[in-house]
Amino acid sequence: MHSMKKIIYILFMSLVVVPVAAQKESDDVRAGNKLYKSSKFTDAEIAYRKGLLKNPRSFEANYNLGNALFRQKKYSEALERYNNAISIKPDEKEKIAAAFHNTGNSLLLDNKIEESIKAYEMALKKNPKDNETRYNLAYAQALLKKQNKDKKKDNKQDQQKQDPKPQPQPQQPQPQQQQMSKDNAQQILDALQQDEKNAQDKAKKQQPRTNKKAEKDW
Numbered sequence: 001m002h003s004m005k006k007i008i009y010i011l012f013m014s015l016v017v018v019p020v021a022a023q024k025e026s027d028d029v030r031a032g033n034k035l036y037k038s039s040k041f042t043d044a045e046i047a048y049r050k051g052l053l054k055n056p057r058s059f060e061a062n063y064n065l066g067n068a069l070f071r072q073k074k075y076s077e078a079l080e081r082y083n084n085a086i087s088i089k090p091d092e093k094e095k096i097a098a099a100f101h102n103t104g105n106s107l108l109l110d111n112k113i114e115e116s117i118k119a120y121e122m123a124l125k126k127n128p129k130d131n132e133t134r135y136n137l138a139y140a141q142a143l144l145k146k147q148n149k150d151k152k153k154d155n156k157q158d159q160q161k162q163d164p165k166p167q168p169q170p171q172q173p174q175p176q177q178q179q180m181s182k183d184n185a186q187q188i189l190d191a192l193q194q195d196e197k198n199a200q201d202k203a204k205k206q207q208p209r210t211n212k213k214a215e216k217d218w
Contacts, residue, residue, distance in 0.1 A: 029047070070105065
């Protein structure tokens with residue numbers, strides 16, 4: 001919040017005001033200028049709008065209406081008026097530079113940083129000696145650099161959340177071989193020997209007996 005207040009203060013202080021040739025403008029525009037200087041920005045807006053009704057192609061009415069709207073923090077509406085002023089293409093390069101400068105301010109406060117940089121660059125092409133525009137350009141470039149750095153950091157953190165490092169799998173318990181005591185081994189051995197003896201005895205009993213010679217009866 002503190003940094004945003006600082007930005008707004010800087011841009012308000014760097015808002016370029018173009019002096020108006022009174023003889024070329026309506027009484028409404030001149031009245032708007034007096035109200036603007038008295039910080040009566042809403043009343044100034046009304047006066048400038050009346051002046052535009054009489055002369056929609058007035059650079060001063062469009063431009064100064066943009067300033068009055070900007071002071072009321074109506075940045076998107078101010079931007080529209082600055083664009084209108086630029087489209088009129090006045091002869092003085094300083095006027096076009098001022099319109100681009102304030103366009104950059106409106107875009108920056110609308111969080112359109114890249115577009116604001118382009119506007120400040122256009123302003124410097126028309127008026128290379130404008131140090132306030134050069135300062136605002138550097139300020140916007142620093143903001144963009146920080147924004148891109150923060151975005152990369154956030155993307156990296158999101159990627160880490162989506163692709164977590166593989167966790168080591170717990171080792172499967174290996175089956176333990178039963179430990180056989182000497183007594184158990186001896187019992188098994190004895191049982192096998194007994195089985196073998198029984199098998200031999202059974203085999204002997206099942207062996208065929210020797211046939212007696214048959215006596216011939218003749």
